[in-house]
Amino acid sequence: MKRHILAPAALLLGALLAGCGGAGGPGEAAREAARSAAAGDSMAVRARDHAIRTLTTFDTGKITRLPDGRTLREYWVEARNAEIEVAPGVRFPAWTYNGAVPGPTLRCTEGDTVLVHFKNSGTMPHSMHFHGIHAAKMDGVFEQVSPGGTYDYAFTAEPFGLHIYHCHTMPVKMHIARGLYGAFIIDPKKPRPKAREMVMVMNGFDTDLNGEDNEFYTVNGYANVYFRDYPIPVKLGELQRVYLVNITEFDLLNSMHTHATFFDVYPTGTSLTPSVYTDVVTMGQGERAILEFKYKYPGRFLFHAHQSEFSELGWLGQFEVKP
Amino acid sequence: MKRVLLSLVLILVLAGAAWGLAGHEKDPVPGPVRTVAMSMSDYTFNGTNPTLRFKPGERVKFVVTNDEDSRVLHNFRIVGMGVPCERELLPGEKREVTVTIPKSGEFAYTCCTHPGMGGKLVVDAR
Amino acid sequence: MAGPVRGEAVSDGRGLGPARIVLAGLLPLILIGAMTAWFLGGGAARLGLVQAPIEKLAIERVVFRPQEIVLHVRNEGPGPMTLAQVFVNDAIWDFSITPGRHLERLGGATISIPFDWIEGEPYVLTVVSGTGIRHTREVPVATATPAVSLGTLGVFGLLGVYVGVIPVLLGLLWLPFLRSIPRVWLDFWLSFTMGLLVFLGIDTIHESLELLGRVPEFLNGLMLIVLGSLGAFFGLVGLGRVLRPRRGDVAAEGGSAAVPASGMGLALMIAIGIGLHNLGEGLAIGAAYTLGEVALGSFLIVGFTLHNTTEGLAILSPLIEGKTRVRDLVLLGVVGGAPTILGTWTGAFTYSDPLSLLFLGLGAGAIFQVVWVLARGRVAKGETVVEALARPLNVAGLFAGFLVMYATSLLVAG
Numbered sequence: 093m094k095r096h097i098l099a100p101a102a103l104l105l106g107a108l109l110a111g112c113g114g115a116g117g118p119g120e121a122a123r124e125a126a127r128s129a130a131a132g133d134s135m136a137v138r139a140r141d142h143a144i145r146t147l148t149t150f151d152t153g154k155i156t157r158l159p160d161g162r163t164l165r166e167y168w169v170e171a172r173n174a175e176i177e178v179a180p181g182v183r184f185p186a187w188t189y190n191g192a193v194p195g196p197t198l199r200c201t202e203g204d205t206v207l208v209h210f211k212n213s214g215t216m217p218h219s220m221h222f223h224g225i226h227a228a229k230m231d232g233v234f235e236q237v238s239p240g241g242t243y244d245y246a247f248t249a250e251p252f253g254l255h256i257y258h259c260h261t262m263p264v265k266m267h268i269a270r271g272l273y274g275a276f277i278i279d280p281k282k283p284r285p286k287a288r289e290m291v292m293v294m295n296g297f298d299t300d301l302n303g304e305d306n307e308f309y310t311v312n313g314y315a316n317v318y319f320r321d322y323p324i325p326v327k328l329g330e331l332q333r334v335y336l337v338n339i340t341e342f343d344l345l346n347s348m349h350t351h352a353t354f355f356d357v358y359p360t361g362t363s364l365t366p367s368v369y370t371d372v373v374t375m376g377q378g379e380r381a382i383l384e385f386k387y388k389y390p391g392r393f394l395f396h397a398h399q400s401e402f403s404e405l406g407w408l409g410q411f412e413v414k415p
Numbered sequence: 416m417k418r419v420l421l422s423l424v425l426i427l428v429l430a431g432a433a434w435g436l437a438g439h440e441k442d443p444v445p446g447p448v449r450t451v452a453m454s455m456s457d458y459t460f461n462g463t464n465p466t467l468r469f470k471p472g473e474r475v476k477f478v479v480t481n482d483e484d485s486r487v488l489h490n491f492r493i494v495g496m497g498v499p500c501e502r503e504l505l506p507g508e509k510r511e512v513t514v515t516i517p518k519s520g521e522f523a524y525t526c527c528t529h530p531g532m533g534g535k536l537v538v539d540a541r
Numbered sequence: 542m543a544g545p546v547r548g549e550a551v552s553d554g555r556g557l558g559p560a561r562i563v564l565a566g567l568l569p570l571i572l573i574g575a576m577t578a579w580f581l582g583g584g585a586a587r588l589g590l591v592q593a594p595i596e597k598l599a600i601e602r603v604v605f606r607p608q609e610i611v612l613h614v615r616n617e618g619p620g621p622m623t624l625a626q627v628f629v630n631d632a633i634w635d636f637s638i639t640p641g642r643h644l645e646r647l648g649g650a651t652i653s654i655p656f657d658w659i660e661g662e663p664y665v666l667t668v669v670s671g672t673g674i675r676h677t678r679e680v681p682v683a684t685a686t687p688a689v690s691l692g693t694l695g696v697f698g699l700l701g702v703y704v705g706v707i708p709v710l711l712g713l714l715w716l717p718f719l720r721s722i723p724r725v726w727l728d729f730w731l732s733f734t735m736g737l738l739v740f741l742g743i744d745t746i747h748e749s750l751e752l753l754g755r756v757p758e759f760l761n762g763l764m765l766i767v768l769g770s771l772g773a774f775f776g777l778v779g780l781g782r783v784l785r786p787r788r789g790d791v792a793a794e795g796g797s798a799a800v801p802a803s804g805m806g807l808a809l810m811i812a813i814g815i816g817l818h819n820l821g822e823g824l825a826i827g828a829a830y831t832l833g834e835v836a837l838g839s840f841l842i843v844g845f846t847l848h849n850t851t852e853g854l855a856i857l858s859p860l861i862e863g864k865t866r867v868r869d870l871v872l873l874g875v876v877g878g879a880p881t882i883l884g885t886w887t888g889a890f891t892y893s894d895p896l897s898l899l900f901l902g903l904g905a906g907a908i909f910q911v912v913w914v915l916a917r918g919r920v921a922k923g924e925t926v927v928e929a930l931a932r933p934l935n936v937a938g939l940f941a942g943f944l945v946m947y948a949t950s951l952l953v954a955g
Contacts (some may be wrong), residue, residue: 108862181625181642182673299673306672317635319531320464392458404632412532423876494609495637495653520639525655535634540641 134178139253140321143312147324150199155205164203168221169195170235171259171272172213178297179279179308179315186255186271187214187259193313194293194339195257195274202281208245212237218267219243221260223378225250233260252280253361254335254380269298269310269341274382277335280364287384290324294348294397294407295377296340302364305342308406315406319394319395323324323412328390334383335361338375346402347374348383349410351393355385372398387413434504448513455483455489455504455526464534467524469516471538480509492538493524500527552679575635591792596622596670600678601649601894604686612652612666612678616644617757623671629656630665642671662762697827697885704826704845705819705881710755710874719861722776727861728919732930733916734811734855735898736942741818741852742908744950746770746823747900756894756922766803766894769902770909773817777910805869807859810914814907819877821897821904822849823884828892845948853878858915938951 155164174191178184189195200206212218216239221232226247232374237243259272275291295313296306308315318324326332334355340346349372356366357373361382373381385394390413396403442467451467455462469475479491481504488503491510498512516538580588602613610629616622623643627636637653644650658664660683667677687693719730749766758763826845837899856873888897920929929935 178673179669181671182669183671184673295948299669299672299922300675307669307675326921401631405628406633492655493637494635494655495639495651515637519641520637521642522637522639523635523655524633527655 093239120414131229134206135175135183136180139177139191139314140317141262143310143314145321146194146197146293146312148196150289150291151196151209152199153410158205161200165200165204165206167196167208168196168211169198169208170211170213171218176271176313177312178299178313182299182308182315183298184271185268185282186266187216187218188271189220189274192225193271194295194337195272197275197277197291198257199247199277199279199333201279202249204249206247206249209238209242210245211242212239216267217261218259219261220245220257220373222257223255224276224278231260232257234260240257249278251362252278253292254337254358254382255360256337256380257380258339266303266337266340266403269296269303273339275335275337277361284333284364284411287331288327288380289333289335291335291337292348293337294340294346296343296402299341306340306405309340309346310406311341311409316408318409323392323410326387326411326413328413328415329386329388332385332387334385335380336373336375336383337380338377340377341378343402344401345376345399346407347398348395349398350383350385353387354384355383358382358384374398379386387411390414425536426447448476450476450478453477453479453491454482455479455491455532456484458487458526458529460524460526460532460533460534464532464535465528466535468537468539471518472515473516475516476511476513477505478511481506488528489526489532490528491524494538495520496522503528506534555637565723567665592602594672596658596672596678597677597758598622598624598644598668598670599667600668600676601793602756602892603678603680605683606686608655608665610654610656610658612654613649614644614652614668614676615649615757616646619644619646621648621860623666624652625671626651626669627652628665628667628669628951629654629674629768631667631774635942638911660684672832689890692724693889694886697889698882700826701823701879701882701885705823705884706874706878708807708846708849709819709853709878710871711816712850713870716857716865716870717802719857725934727858728853728932729936729941730861731858731915731919731946732935732938733942734858734909734938735912736853736939736941736944737855738814738912738915738938739947740943740946740950744946745818745821745901745905747910748821749898749905752894752898752901760895762895762898765898766902766905769899769904770906773814773903773906774837774910774913777810777814777907780813781914787877803860804863805865807878807918808856808873811859811911812856813875814911815855815877816880817900817907818904819849819852820880820884821887821900823881823882824888824892824897824900826881827885827888827890828886828897829888843952844929847952848946849878849881851949855911 107414117267133303141197147308151167153167154302156164156166158164169189170191170270171189172191174186174188175183176186176193178193188195198206198208208220208237217236219236220243222230222245224247230245230247232245235243242273255278256277257274257276259267261267273293273295275293292311293313294311295309297308297310298305299307310316311318314321336348351371354369354371355367356375357366358366359379361379361380373383375381393413394408395411397406427484432462456462477491477498482491483488483489483506486506488505490500490503491512492498492512496514496517498514501510504510519538519540521538522536523533524536597618599614599615599617601615604611614624614625621644622640625642632656637654639651641650650669654666662683664680665677666680667675669675679847687697692952733892744767753762753766756765804874822845853874856877884900916926916930919932919935920926930939937940
C-alpha cells in the first residue's frame with residue numbers, strides 16, 4: 093500500500109517545486125514596488141526641478157571677445173537618451189538635449205558669433221536645426237551626426253527674436269516627439285525693457301509611442317507642474333515676460349490663455365511693437381511668441397491651453413500673485 | 416425527499432460560489448485614535464497639500480477647519496475610504512471625521528469644490 | 542521458472558524499488574525546475590533572449606455609484622506593472638487605489654474615481670501605466686450599479702420570478718393536454734422536447750462564445766466553457782445514478798441503471814438541466830440591465846417569458862405516463878425556474894465575466910446531457926440512437942421543437 097502512495101505523492105511534490113521555480117514569487121512585486129518607488133520618487137523630483145529651473149534659466153554660453161570686437165558665445169549640447177517622468181508616475185523613454193526635456197534655453201544677442209559644440213551620445217543619428225538665418229551647412233538637415241559623432245554649428249545670431257532649435261533627422265515627427273527641442277533667444281542689440289522673464293515650452297508626450305497622438309500635454313516637460321507642484325510666484329503689478337514656444341507634435345495647434353489679465357503679443361519676438369493685446373494666443377507647431385503682461389489683482393490665477401482637452405491632460409498652471 | 420434536497424443543495428452551492436467569488440473585504444481591527452489637524456486656507460490644505468502617511472489599521476481622527484480669512488467655502492472628502500463630501504464649511508467652522516485606515520492603498524483627499532485642492536493619503540506597507 | 546503470468550506485476554530485475562520509483566518520477570521535474578529557475582534568474586539575458594514588455598491591464602468591471610466610478614482592474618500581462626494615472630473621457634482625474642499601484646502578475650486593484658457621471662451617457666475610462674501605455678474600457682451607457690438592499694433584491698428577485706419561475710409553471714399546465722392525446726404521440730413530444738433543448742444548448746454556447754472577448758485571456762475563457770459544459774454533463778450523469786425511478790413509476794423502454802428512463806426521476810433531471818440553463822439566463826438579464834448594454838425593454842422580458850414557457854413543456858414529457866402529484870409539479874417548476882432568481886441577483890450585484898462564462902458553460906452542458914438522456918430513451922431494442930431518431934414522429938418532433946424555439950427567440954433578439 094505504502095509503495096503505491098509514495099510515487100504519486102513524490103510526483104506531486106516535484107510538480108509543485110517546479111511551479112514555484114517559475115516567474116517571481118509574491119515577494120517579487122513588493123521588491124519591485126520598493127525599487128521603483130525609490131527610483132520613481134527621484135525621477136519625479138528631477139522632472140519637477142527641471143521644469144522649475146527651465147522657467148527662469150538661460151544658458152548664455154561661454155563668452156569670449158574676438159579680436160575684431162565681436163562676441164563669441166560657445167555652448168555645449170549633448171544628445172542623449174534619458175528616461176524621464178512626464179506626469180506623476182508616468183515614465184517616457186526620451187531623446188534629450190543635455191539629459192532633459194525641453195533642452196537648455198540658449199540665449200545670445202543679435203550679431204554675436206554663436207558656436208554650438210554638438211555631441212551625439214544617443215543611439216540614433218541626430219542633428220540640431222536652428223530657426224534663424226545661417227549657412228546651409230549649419231542648418232542641421234543634410235549634415236546628420238551619427239551616434240558618437242560631433243558637429244560644430246557656427247553662425248551669426250540673427251534675426252533677434254524668440255526662436256527654437258530641434259532635431260531634424262528623419263522621421264522628424266519621431267525625433268521631435270521624443271524630446272529633442274529647446275528655445276533659442278536672440279536678444280535685440282538694445283535690450284527689451286526690464287521685466288521678470290520666464291520660458292514656457294509647450295509640448296506633448298506620446299507615451300505609448302503609437303506615433304499618432306499625445307497622452308499628456310505639458311509646459312516645460314512635466315504635466316500640471318505649475319498647477320500642483322509649483323504655482324509660479326508673481327509680484328503684483330510687475331511686468332512679466334513669457335518666451336512662449338509651441339513644439340507640440342501630432343496636434344495642429346496649441347494655445348495659451350491667462351486668467352484675469354491680458355497680454356501684448358510679439359509674434360516670433362521679431363518686432364519691438366506688439367501685434368495684438370489679447371488673453372488667448374494660438375500657434376501652430378514651430379511658432380512662438382513673446383507675451384508681456386502685468387497682474388492687477390492678487391490671488392491665484394490659472395493659465396492653460398484654451399484647448400480644454402490639453403488643459404485636462406496636463407497643460408495647466410497657476411500664477412500666485414502677491415504684492 | 417433525498418432527491419429534492421440534493422437538487423436544492425446543488426443550486427445553493429452554485430449560488431454560494433457566485434457570492435464567494437465576488438469577494439468581500441474584511442475591515443481591519445480598530446485601535447487607539449490619533450488626531451490629525453488639517454487647516455484649509457489659501458485654497459490649500461496646510462499650505463502644501465501634504466502627502467499623509469499612515470499605518471494600516473490605524474484609527475485616525477481628522478479635524479478639518481476652514482481657516483480662510485474671506486468668505487470661501489470648503490469641504491473635505493477622502494475618495495474610496497467612505498468619507499464623502501458633506502455640507503460645506505464656512506470660515507471658522509470645522510468638521511471631525513474618524514476613519515480606520517485600510518490595509519493598503521493610495522487615497523486622494525480633496526476639497527470637493529476647488530480643483531487642485533487636495534493631496535495623497537498613503538498607507539505605508541508593514 | 543516460466544515467464545511472468547499474465548496479469549501479475551513484474552518484479553525483480555526489470556522494475557524499480559520504491560525509492561527508485563520516486564526518484565525516477567522526480568528527476569525530470571527537478572531538471573525542468575532547475576532549467577526554468579536558471580532561465581528566469583538571468584539565463585535568458587545571457588542567451589540574448591530579450592523579453593518584449595507586453596503589458597496588459599484588464600478593466601474587469603466598472604461600477605457606477607452616486608458621484609463615483611469604481612474600476613476593478615487586473616494585471617494580465619507577463620510581468621508586474623505600475624498604474625500611474627486615470628483618465629475619464631481623456632481628462633486626468635483624481636483617484637484612490639487599493640491595495641496599491643504596483644500590481645503583480647495577475648494582481649488586482651480597485652480604483653475609485655470621484656466623478657459626477659450622468660445616467661445614460663457613454664464614458665471612456667482609461668488607466669495609464671507607469672510605462673505610459675493606455676488601457677481603456679468604454680461604457681456605452683452609464684447605469685447606476687444597484688446596491689444590495691431589500692428593495693433592489695426584491696426588484697431583481699421579482700424579475701427572476703416573472704421571467705423564470707412563472708413561465709415554467711405555466712408551461713407545466715399543459716400536462717392534462719399531453720395526457721389526453723394518443724399515446725403514440727409520446728415519441729413526438731419527447732422529440733419535441735429534444736429539439737427545444739438542442740436549440741437552447743446551441744444558443745447558450747453561442748452566447749458564451751460572444752462573451753469570450755471580454756474575459757481576460759489568461760483565464761482561457763474557452764476552456765472555462767468546456768469545463769462548465771463537461772462538468773455539468775458528467776455531473777448530471779452521476780446525479781442520474783442517484784435519482785433512480787421510484788417504485789411505482791412505469792419503466793419505459795430503454796431505461797438503464799444510470800439513467801432514469803421516465804417518470805419523476807427523468808423530469809427532475811430535465812428540470813435541473815433547465816434550471817442550470819436559466820441560472821445563466823438570469824445572469825445575462827441581470828448583468829445586461831446593470832452593465833447598461835441592453836435596454837431592458839418590456840419586449841425583451843416578454844420574449845424571455847415565452848421562451849421559458851416552452852421549457853415547462855420539456856419538463857412534462859416524461860410525466861405523461863403514470864400519476865403525478867401536484868406538489869411534485871410545483872417542485873419541478875421551482876427547480877426549473879427558481880435558479881433564474883439567483884441568476885438575476887448574481888448578474889445585477891456581483892457580475893463578473895469569467896463567472897458568467899462558467900455558468901453559461903454549465904447551462905449548455907446540462908442541456909446536452911438531458912438531450913442525450915431523452916435520445917437514448919427513444920431507442921427500441923436493436924436500434925442505434927440515430928436510427929431511433931430517424932423515425933418520422935421523432936424527426937417531426939425534433940424539428941417542431943427547434944422551430945418553436947427559433948420563433949420565440951426572434952422576440953428575444955437584440
